[in-house]
Amino acid sequence: MQKERVLSGIRPTGFVHLGNYFGAVRNWAKMQEEFDCYFCVVDWHSLTTHPDTKELKDNVHRLLAELIASGLDPEKCVLYVQSDVPEIAELYLYLNTMAYQGELERTVTFKDKVRQQPDNVNAGLLTYPVLQAADILIHRATNVPVGKDQEQHIEMTRNYAERFNHRYGEIFPLPKAFNYYGDELIKIMSLSGEGKMSKSENQMNTLYLADDDELVRTKIKKARTDSGPTELNSPKPDYIENLFTLIRLVSSPDVVQRFEADFNNCVIRYGDMKKQLGEDMVKFMSPIREKALAIQHDKTYLSKVIQHGREKARASAGETLKLVREAMGINY
Numbered sequence: 001m002q003k004e005r006v007l008s009g010i011r012p013t014g015f016v017h018l019g020n021y022f023g024a025v026r027n028w029a030k031m032q033e034e035f036d037c038y039f040c041v042v043d044w045h046s047l048t049t050h051p052d053t054k055e056l057k058d059n060v061h062r063l064l065a066e067l068i069a070s071g072l073d074p075e076k077c078v079l080y081v082q083s084d085v086p087e088i089a090e091l092y093l094y095l096n097t098m099a100y101q102g103e104l105e106r107t108v109t110f111k112d113k114v115r116q117q118p119d120n121v122n123a124g125l126l127t128y129p130v131l132q133a134a135d136i137l138i139h140r141a142t143n144v145p146v147g148k149d150q151e152q153h154i155e156m157t158r159n160y161a162e163r164f165n166h167r168y169g170e171i172f173p174l175p176k177a178f179n180y181y182g183d184e185l186i187k188i189m190s191l192s193g194e195g196k197m198s199k200s201e202n203q204m205n206t207l208y209l210a211d212d213d214e215l216v217r218t219k220i221k222k223a224r225t226d227s228g229p230t231e232l233n234s235p236k237p238d239y240i241e242n243l244f245t246l247i248r249l250v251s252s253p254d255v256v257q258r259f260e261a262d263f264n265n266c267v268i269r270y271g272d273m274k275k276q277l278g279e280d281m282v283k284f285m286s287p288i289r290e291k292a293l294a295i296q297h298d299k300t301y302l303s304k305v306i307q308h309g310r311e312k313a314r315a316s317a318g319e320t321l322k323l324v325r326e327a328m329g330i331n332y
């Protein structure tokens with residue numbers, strides 16, 4: 001049986017953090033064993049919010065290195081850079097004729113960006129979901145692992161695919177947001193307890209794969225706690241639950257059990273818990289960081305990876321575009 005095709009994209013706009021790692025990238029690494037996977041560094045998308053390209057190349061290289069260090073294997077998946085695949089831009093052009101101004105203006109992410117960057121409401125921002133649809137449809141992918149905030153974009157992608165199929169012929173399968181690990185989907189909150197760990201959060205409240213050991217320890221030491229529960233078996237406040245989420249991810253089960261019991265018995269010492277978490281987090285993160293650094297500096301290897309990804313991605317994209325052009329009668 002043919003494997004289902006998975007595609008996801010990640011913007012090269014910042015450092016990969018633990019929210020990206022546990023919420024997305026680690027799952028992608030599992031998916032590549034089971035599915036036909038495409039993972040794309042979407043540098044064109046980043047231009048809609050980050051027009052300054054001075055650091056773009058470094059960011060793309062670092063992101064690729066961090067993805068590989070996190071377990072993506074360029075031999076098991078197609079790992080590539082969006083701007084290496086001009087077929088995406090051509091499909092974007094066609095899909096733009098199927099996307100209506102009104103619905104683009106009503107997109108939640110667009111409205112957010114208008115608020116965040118009122119001086120740069122560019123057309124690329126408006127049609128961001130169309131470019132994302134092109135990313136997905138160019139490989140006729142069906143399964144798109146994304147977080148909740150991206151579901152509207154996937155729905156829009158389905159609409160464009162349906163409109164295309166209806167107007168020109170059945171070319172595209174309809175993709176869906178893909179939550180493969182169901183309830184296991186892990187959300188990492190910021191260490192301050194407010195909102196998700198994210199690229200735009202205060203850097204001290206976010207753990208980045210690139211953080212050195214001391215910084216990891218310091219950030220965890222400063223994570224929000226309180227004076228502890230006063231009633232047996234209390235519910236945990238969000239920021240405490242988040243520390244438990246982290247310790248479950250990186251510490252051994254007996255360590256977790258001990259702190260759970262201490263919490264339930266109202267004798268927990270958060271200082272001790274954070275010290276343990278800091279050490280176990282360093283043990284978990286430092287090999288990934290070291291591997292990423294080594295890859296990032298190995299430009300020969302990186303350029304091989306990029307070229308390999310480009311070839312595989314363009315082969316698949318070229319097939320789709322051929323069908324698209326034939327369906328549209330753009331084949332003189």
Ligand code: TRP
Nearest residue numbers: 007008009010011042132135146
């Ligand atoms: N918009 C996505 C985000 O902000 C990134 C993205 C671009 C993407 N193209 C994609 C995600 C295609 C999934 C599929 O996270």
